[in-house]
Amino acid sequence: xxxxxxxxxxxxxxxxxxxKPYIQFDNVTKKFGDFTAVNNLSLTIFEREFFALLGASGCxxxxxxxxxxxxxxxxxxxxxxxxxxxxxxxxxxxxxxMMFQSYALFPHMTVENNIAFGLKQDGMPKPEIAxxxxxxxxxxxxxxxxxRKPHQLSGGQRQRVALARSVAKRxxxxxLDEPLGALDKKLREExxxxxxxxxxxxxxxxxxxxxxxxxAMTMADRIAIIDKGEVxxxxxxxxxxxxxxxxxxxGFVGNVNMFExxxxxxxxxxxxxxxxxxxxxxxxxxxxxxxxxxxxxxIRPEKIKVSSKKPAEAIxxxxxxxxxxxxxxxxxxxxxxxxxxxxxxxxxxxxxxITEDPLSWNDRAWVSFRPDAGVVLTR
Amino acid sequence: xxxxAVTTASASPATSTGKSVHAxxxxxxxxxxxxxxxxxxxxxxxxxxxxxxxKISLSxxxxxxxxxxxxxxxxxxxxxxxxxxxxxxxxxxTWLTQDALYFNAYVTSVIIAAISTVLTLLVGYPxxxxxxxxxxxxxxxxxxxxxxxxxxxxxxxxxxxxxxxxPEGLLNQLLLATGVIHQPLIILNTYTAIFIGIVYSYLxxxxxxxxxxxxxxxxxxxxxxxDLGCPPTSAFWKIxxxxxxPGVIAGCLLVFIPAVGEFVIPxxxxxxxxxxxxxxxxNEFFGNRDWPLSSxxxxxxxxLLIVPIMLFQRxxxxxQEMDR
Numbered sequence: 162x163x164x165x166x167x168x169x170x171x172x173x174x175x176x177x178x179x180x181k182p183y184i185q186f187d188n189v190t191k192k193f194g195d196f197t198a199v200n201n202l203s204l205t206i207f208e209r210e211f212f213a214l215l216g217a218s219g220c221x222x223x224x225x226x227x228x229x230x231x232x233x234x235x236x237x238x239x240x241x242x243x244x245x246x247x248x249x250x251x252x253x254x255x256x257x258x259m260m261f262q263s264y265a266l267f268p269h270m271t272v273e274n275n276i277a278f279g280l281k282q283d284g285m286p287k288p289e290i291a292x293x294x295x296x297x298x299x300x301x302x303x304x305x306x307x308x309r310k311p312h313q314l315s316g317g318q319r320q321r322v323a324l325a326r327s328v329a330k331r332x333x334x335x336x337l338d339e340p341l342g343a344l345d346k347k348l349r350e351e352x353x354x355x356x357x358x359x360x361x362x363x364x365x366x367x368x369x370x371x372x373x374x375x376x377a378m379t380m381a382d383r384i385a386i387i388d389k390g391e392v393x394x395x396x397x398x399x400x401x402x403x404x405x406x407x408x409x410x411x412g413f414v415g416n417v418n419m420f421e422x423x424x425x426x427x428x429x430x431x432x433x434x435x436x437x438x439x440x441x442x443x444x445x446x447x448x449x450x451x452x453x454x455x456x457x458x459x460i461r462p463e464k465i466k467v468s469s470k471k472p473a474e475a476i477x478x479x480x481x482x483x484x485x486x487x488x489x490x491x492x493x494x495x496x497x498x499x500x501x502x503x504x505x506x507x508x509x510x511x512x513x514x515i516t517e518d519p520l521s522w523n524d525r526a527w528v529s530f531r532p533d534a535g536v537v538l539t540r
Numbered sequence: 541x542x543x544x545a546v547t548t549a550s551a552s553p554a555t556s557t558g559k560s561v562h563a564x565x566x567x568x569x570x571x572x573x574x575x576x577x578x579x580x581x582x583x584x585x586x587x588x589x590x591x592x593x594x595k596i597s598l599s600x601x602x603x604x605x606x607x608x609x610x611x612x613x614x615x616x617x618x619x620x621x622x623x624x625x626x627x628x629x630x631x632x633x634t635w636l637t638q639d640a641l642y643f644n645a646y647v648t649s650v651i652i653a654a655i656s657t658v659l660t661l662l663v664g665y666p667x668x669x670x671x672x673x674x675x676x677x678x679x680x681x682x683x684x685x686x687x688x689x690x691x692x693x694x695x696x697x698x699x700x701x702x703x704x705x706x707p708e709g710l711l712n713q714l715l716l717a718t719g720v721i722h723q724p725l726i727i728l729n730t731y732t733a734i735f736i737g738i739v740y741s742y743l744x745x746x747x748x749x750x751x752x753x754x755x756x757x758x759x760x761x762x763x764x765x766x767d768l769g770c771p772p773t774s775a776f777w778k779i780x781x782x783x784x785x786p787g788v789i790a791g792c793l794l795v796f797i798p799a800v801g802e803f804v805i806p807x808x809x810x811x812x813x814x815x816x817x818x819x820x821x822x823n824e825f826f827g828n829r830d831w832p833l834s835s836x837x838x839x840x841x842x843x844l845l846i847v848p849i850m851l852f853q854r855x856x857x858x859x860q861e862m863d864r
Contacts, residue, residue: 261763269782
């Protein structure tokens with residue numbers, strides 16, 4: 162299979178064996194009493210990378226960020242930043258800044274004083290502070306709000322003040338805890354691109370924590386999927402989506418159809434999977450799985466075609482009945498109940514305004530897909 | 541037939557409007573009532589008594605019941621009432637300025653109250669801070685412990701301090717036994733004893749408003765300050781303290797105001813040497829039976845306290861307007 166690199170830009174230090182890691186989590190464990198928030202976790206993040214920690218709430222991703230910021234110390238293991246062990250260094254001496262989920266703007270200070278706070282702490286001369294604050298206000302387009310207090314701003318404006326405050330000091334690493342969580346959908350999408358531009362322009366390393374897979378996919382160079390304090394997979398958004406390493410990752414990121422089965426016959430990556438009830442799936446992506454192995458065949462809904470007749474050329478085609486149709490405008494989602502009872506989700510882009518092969522509820526239908534469309538998961 | 545139908549049709553909306561107007565009036569009245577009640581309360585239990593006290597302060601002392609003249613007598617009608625008003629004068633206020641005792645008593649009271657307020661703040665702030673940062677599960681218990689002393693009579697608690705502070709009291713016994721001192725400390729019947737008494741008695745009034753201000757504060761603000769390079773002590777003065785200021789001011793007023801007029805604590809713990817306005821007032825009223833003079837003392841005391849409160853409220857209103 163062709164390697165799926167970063168599709169955004171020519172930036173793949175993780176594929177370079179000589180690249181020096183910038184942030185290293187080295188067998189880090191964090192316990193709160195009996196609860197293990199982070200379990201023997203190792204991660205490397207590279208300079209100027211936009212790195213996302215993705216996971217459900219309570220998976221330990223925020224704890225990772227807080228350990229990097231210095232609010233928590235690891236129970237075991239170590240965290241290195243640019244080769245320096247961060248253990249024992251208090252948050253106010255770390256070259257990282259954090260944008261808080263609640264924004265944590267100082268309510269008794271104006272916007273400009275909020276942004277200037279960190280610079281004043283560093284003892285920067287006054288004219289330089291004024292210049293930097295003006296630059297930051299311009300960057301987040303809040304020039305005319307400099308004298309306002311946080312409670313006089315909208316949610317989106319507050320978010321931008323928090324962002325300006327956290328980048329004002331030009332930290333080596335910017336930590337973002339659910340940076341877009343409190344914004345509405347439209348604003349969130351706009352801000353995603355703003356954040357990406359900002360990261361590019363300032364040349365900073367961003368580590369963002371999010372539970373929103375779409376957000377992580379849009380913004381990040383690489384995504385670490387975290388579950389129960391452990392890393393499930395670290396990969397580019399395309400890899401995570403197209404080549405998930407485990408059932409958990411496949412199910413967590415995007416929608417997926419899974420067929421449980423056994424490898425019936427296989428050679429050089431290609432294999433037939435006996436999925437029971439007379440369903441045989443032929444795939445090119447079986448990897449090293451040998452005959453007899455219990456596997457899960459995972460396939461994304463948009464890679465499945467639904468038609469009323471069995472496509473003549475199809476290698477994989479299974480018959481069923483249309484159970485549900487959801488018209489979403491840009492695409493239509495079909496739920497097809499196979500004859501063994503399993504429901505398959507398939508989505509079709511509505512490229513034309515009128516479909517030549519209209520399907521309706523309870524129609525007999527065929528779901529078909531190419532042998533290279535799905536992945537075989539053994540974990 | 542048709543005309544009858546029209547009348548009924550037109551009548552029914554009329555009655556329904558009438559009903560809704562009635563309901564609306566009722567709602568408006570009950571809405572007003574909620575606002576009126578506190579005003580009526582203040583009228584009867586603050587303004588009228590104050591007017592009476594003020595009137596007495598303008599009267600002359602007399603050997604009579606009540607012990608001042610003119611006493612309110614409405615048998616003379618309106619003209620009689622006017623004649624009585626003419627007898628009122630400011631003699632008692634003039635007298636207050638002529639005897640340095642009163643001036644000194646006011647000044648000492650304000651100073652003692654101010655020092656006690658600062659001491660209470662110094663003791664109360666760490667307590668309130670600790671409570672606000674305690675795990676949420678034990679906060680109600682801590683709050684209960686702060687309020688617990690109120691379950692015992694105030695007078696008894698102040699008496700108990702005599703037992704602790706007197707030369708052969710518990711404190712001196714402890715210090716002598718542990719060898720910290722060799723001579724008993726003289727604390728009882730000094731200003732120190734008054735400070736101890738006031739700080740002890742008024743501590744909950746300081747802790748509670750401070751606690752409510754600190755408890756509301758988002759702890760991530762402190763983390764944000766630290767994250768931006770602010771060491772913990774500096775973060776306290778730049779973030780925590782300014783944000784707790786409303787609690788500080790409320791607590792200070794709640795301690796300062798009653799402390800200025802405090803009588804029981806200086807009387808029991810301060811001995812005969814200490815001079816405070818509450819004690820002076822007591823002596824004038826019960827010792828000398830000079831109702832008009834003690835009323836004048838009380839009126840001046842009230843003015844003394846009302847002015848700073850009003851200044852504070854004005855400043856607060858202005859700050860709120862600026863925020864808007």
